[in-house]
Amino acid sequence: MRISGVPLARRCLATLALWATAAATLAAPTPALAAPGGGGAEPGSLTGYAFDTCAAPAQEVMDAWRLSSPYAGIGIYVGGSNRLCDQPELDADWVGTQQRRGWHLLPLWVGPQASCSGYPDVMSSDVAGAGREGRREAAAAVSTARGLGIGRGSTLYYDLEDYDIAPDDCRRAALSFLSGWTKALRGSGYRSGVYSNIAAAITSLDYANRVSRGSYAMPDDIWFAWDNGRSDVRTDKRVLSDEWDDHDRVHQYALDVTQAFGGYPMVVDANWVDVGRGSVAPRSRPLCRGVDVDLRRYPTLGKGRSGDAVRAAQCLLRRQGVLKAPLTGRYDARTAAAVGKAQRRLDLPETGRLTRSTWTALLARGGQPLLKVGDTGTGVLRLQRALTAALGRPVRIDGVVDKGTARAVAAYQRKVGLPATGVVTPEVWDSLT
Known part of the structure; x- marks a missing residue:
């Protein structure tokens, strides 16, 4: 996800160039997509794959990836002072279309970064001031989400990039900022999520939750970047509490990979998502009373057989x-x-x-x-x-x-x-x- 200048800008330019190449050789597909109705809280319940990329893809790309890729979810930068990419596609119509197509949306807000970081816009190093800023960012994110049709009950993820968690003033201010973000979101009927490197804000949140429980409001979900290639939500000693063990995690396990589905290549990050209730087995009713049709094998049968x-x-x-x-x-x-x-x-x-x-x-x-x-x-x-x-x-x-x-x-x-x-x-x- 990395918002720091060149890497993300290069990803945007690379994706646009890949789309241009694909468009020169492919006619835009018009697939028939069976999907549930739109609306509802995002990202809902899912245990599966999601991708994120710099800018919201064009509709023909989304449709091609819906049909051909393993991904069921997409992370979308909806706003914030440190969002680098323009979003020409992103509006309420785009959001509604993806919801009707069956996509799970993970909205990201990328505002002020840690006070000890080198980003264009940083938060206050004062603990109380940072908390107030977090609440203001949450209010702005909620307003933007509502305008896009991302309603109450949705999880909004704050993108807090790498920073040094050793200095007390920087770490505590960041925790206060995220605490303000979480409290304000909950007060508006939304859920709080935090995206960060597993060694940065995620480690800091986990440690604060274990040694100073109650000092800060913890987010409902964590989204951790750990480029280990494993599509799961297992962590290591950097996350030891059980705060986010009940379908409250997203793992960004592969960064800046080029993938093509349906003839459309993109530079993306790959994620494994386990949120909401997870993907839960439905309550199964027997097709016929007293008969089990879920067999381990379905043998060839003819006259004279029984059982x-x-x-x-x-x-x-x-x-x-x-x-x-x-x-x-x-x-x-x-x-x-x-x-x-x-x-x-x-x-x-x-x-x-x-x-x-x-x-x-x-x-x-x-x-x-x-x-x-x-x-x-x-x-x-x-x-x-x-x-x-x-x-x-x-x-x-x-x-x-x-x-x-x-x-x-x-x-x-x-x-x-x-x-x-x-x-x-x-x-x-x-x-x-």
Whole structure:
């Protein structure tokens, strides 16, 4: 994220140059994106990937990355005196569009920096004065967020860059500033977040919380920069308290990397996000009472077979409207006829035997939501069951797209000749069904 002059400015110029190169060879895509409705608190609940970059990307770039990248969230610089990048794209329409597309937004405010730093605008070294400044910055950030359509309940992250935490006056003033930021945000109905190098403000906050609990208001979330290449929220001895152990962390684990998705390259920082309630498994209702369709394997079945797998198949056939008989667990003539009818509907060879491809299509049949790491719901359950059948090996069936599910998606994509992105697009659903 680094706001210090040249590195971030270079990132902006590099990204613009990359976009220009891509635009010379690509027509802007117009993907059909399935997404929930817009609005609500940001970034909401997510356990997954996010990226941040200097300026809000153009819509065609956001759409291409939504379809092809692993990222479900984006960090956006919404304002502050030390924000270096212009934001020609960033307005309420842009924010609303990303919310409707299903992006999780992590709003960043980059105002005065530590009094002992060398940034263009610094906070007071006086503890009381710094606290007042923190409250003023929070008020400005809230006003900007509201104007952009980022409403109450959202977490606003203060970007406090590297500084020497050894001098008492600088460290205490920074803690007072962040305490004022946190109190004012909460008073306005927002949540407080702090972004910093793990060795700077994050270490200072953790230490103050442990040795002087109550002296400063602690932020609700911490966002720590630690370029260790690990997409997780584990820390080391620099964060020892349990203050931020309940889905309250973002880890910026890779800095200034060039990545391209959907033909659009950008220079970004990569983050692993665990916020809100995290990505929580949905409450699963059985498709048919007393029948478990979440099997470790979906075997080939034919007349004469019996057992739980047959009962699961009969449940799926009933859900598809091709079987009205009781769920006996016996693969009888009526079950075989229903399988044949389903195969006709699915444009599969009409054998009356329940093959791997028939299992896969029956399990996947339904809506076609865009899914990636962090997504949850009944569509994910259908996906995980279908992948278990299609790959012939167990895939965890819990309704949450985690890294393991994404790896299984990529394996299936390689198997059928699709780009191995790990993102479930309509093409993946079409192949499964």
